[in-house]
Amino acid sequence: MAIPRASRVRLIWWLELGLGLELYACAVLALHARGLRATPLLAAPALVIPALVIPALVIPPVFYLLVGLVSLRPFSLRQVLGAAVAMCGFHALLVAATGALYTIPDLLDFGSAVAFALWGSPAVTLLQLTAAPLVFARLRPLLSSPRPARRAQARATPPRRRAEVPGGAAARARDAAWSLPPREPAATMPSVPPLQRVLAVSSSAVAHGVQPVVASPLVLQPVVTPPAPPTPPTRALVRSETGEPMIRISFGRIADQLPVEMFARGREGLHATLRHGVSLLVPRRLLLPYLGEALAPVKWEVVADQFPRDELALSHEEIAGRLPHRSLLLPLDEVVPQIPAELLALSTPAANVYGLEEFPPPFQPHVPPPSETPAVDTRAPAEPAAIALAEPEPPPVSEPREEPEPPAEPEASAEPEGLAEPEPLAEPELFVEPLAPAEPTLPGEEEPSQPERGAEALADRGRTAEARRIIALLAPLMNGLEIGERDGAGTTLVTVVAPTLSEDSVVRTAARVVPFLADARLSDPVAQATLTGAEATIVLTPFGSPGAGGALLVTAVRSRASLAWLERLSRSAAGEARVPAENGGHSSPVGDPAEEMELRATSVPQSVRELAGSLTAFGPVAPTVLRDTAGSLRACLFLPRSLEAMPLAQFARDLYAALEEAEIGQVSSVILRVGAHRLVVRAMDGVPGRAAMLVGGGPIDRPGLARIELDRAATRLGALVRG
């Protein structure tokens, strides 16, 4: 059976005490054996003369009094006197024990030996003066604890509300460690724990039925109050003995901030301490400076004395060290109701709102009947707000459209600029192809399809609606980017292009990549492709499968800055608008089938193996070197074991070939998100021809590092090939 923690603690204390006394005895005997005696033992009877006895009786108490004055905090005369008396008692015991020790080797009578032990040797006396305070310091918690029988008796004692008027109560509470608790009357209500001690309660608080604050030298015990209905927070004024206003906090509200290991009885002790009704007192003046910051911190030192010492397994210093900023955070909902309203009143003048009456309230709520209220789908807006404002009424399809207003014009200066675009964004000039005006219903609320419309028409209309949704999502974020809708490679391209770029170039380049997005040589359709060219960076994000007639979000910016943010933004937008019916199947491989067999794997040089080891951001990758039948290097791959090299090499070769002479300039890299993998196709630096480097990996936690490693690898690989 495991020994309770409190018993272990006490056992250790007693062992330490015994060891200390043993050391004392050894020291005394050692001094005696080495002859460090001031006076021969035969002269001991002379010690009893008053002139010599008086210093022996006066100096230790004075010394202990000084020790008490210096060491006991907070200062209390009663505590100091008590400590001095206790240490004098220990001193007397030590003298008696020392005399007993002397009787053995010198065969003295006990009286002479005690007289000698009292003042016969300065070294021994010094030992006693040192040992007594040390022993007392260690025994102090035990002395402050009641005996088990008393504790049992106390627990069996009926509750008794005791409130004391201000003055002296707090001091007595601090003295709790020095004095034994008052004996309680016999038990009449065994099930209810007793009230041990009241810290401080004002008479007004008692009059208002406020629970008094309780502290016990043994354990924090609850104050039992008759059950009462919940009352609104009261500003009960609690004062300390000096009349200082105090804030009362339920102990249970701050208990979770205390380390459990600080309690001698562990969680058991914590639970016992957490009984309902136990409170702490904190001076109000300490909290006021922080209330403006919506904080109520209190240093541990302020409330430390309100915790029963025998329940603590750690020193106050240790406990304070384990608290954030050595403080407890008091709950504001308990503190604030106890703060007088006058202390919270603001004296600053009200802001001048003169002139408001000139303007009638601009907005009058109109609460339509429930059927009239439009549903707000906050996650699926149907249209850019600018369009809705500029063109509230969509023109009939059959009628020629009037001159469309540039919808972004009114908002351009008020909206924040694009997050991913660091360069200054110009005002959009014209839409390449302005979208249809807003439809009054959201996609989910569209009218039922007409029977005569075919499935293809339905898909087209849904796709257009989804494209509008994407634009709506991106429009306020990418102020200054041109938004349009184009067809490219049989796929609808929803384009968001920086005005400094040619949209035609972007679309044509994107169209080169579209056939590769669902290539069968990839394990999954491409979720996103990022092309970095000499003039632009393009992010392609399919929503729906391009091969199945889905659409593609094409975002193009000039700078690579915040590219990751732009990619994420595009994925979010496309994810919002994803067409669920189109799950993205594979299409046939793109490229010249005649060339598919020309690649063959060759031995990997040691330098390339070392290069593979340098690509740490991609996880473990294995190098593969592929050459054509003529022996020319065509591809160098660094792929995880889970990916097959040959089909990916052919895919990379074809993609790389498709992007030759791209409209946005030479494409230096293509990053593909394929399932959980990220594939990077890029050229080797300074290597002419169609040699490509392909690097793949799983989820990349450090894209910046990955890019740096890629650049280095491309440079080194190019140097190796050229060499």
Added chain:
Amino acid sequence: MAVINYAKKIIDFKIVYYGPGLAGKTANLQHIHRCLPHDNKGNMISLATGDDRTLYFDFLPVSALTVRGFETRFQLYTVPGQVQYNMTRRLVLRGVDGLVFVADSQFERLREDVESLRNLVANLREYECTLDEIPYVLQYNKRDLPNVAPVEYLEFVLNRRAKRVPFFEASAIEGKGVFDTLNTVSRMALASEFGGAREARNEAS
């Protein structure tokens, strides 16, 4: 600064609802969107995360009355209250004409209110602007919840600048106080733009 199109006689104001995460900024806009007549509002745009927290900001364009020959239109924005989106908050504040600080009245959220208000001041400082220069009101939201701080304490914590600004108790989810807040900050923006408050300040000085 409001955007004025003299050719079309349109003036656009930008009102930003600022505050800590989950304070009820989006709820304000949703209620406004729900209750305004159709011809007074555009579509509300929100981009929320999976747990319905605003990822970027909400945007609701509304049109209001005609003042001195100008059609007034208000663009209502919220900011993402979550700490990590400070860049977005700062961007949304650009060109702001009126501010509504939506505070969560619950005791346990007061600290976040203070941090958010401090963040607002810091972000405005980036534009060399202060709260005293912008029409600005406080909304103490979620007054319908049980554990809310008394208004005097909220004032003590959040409205202790040199001038006390108007404040409103609200329960945005129920629509209480939402239009009072919006109308007041809108009128303050109008007064600031059309000279009422400015003249008054000049007279006072």
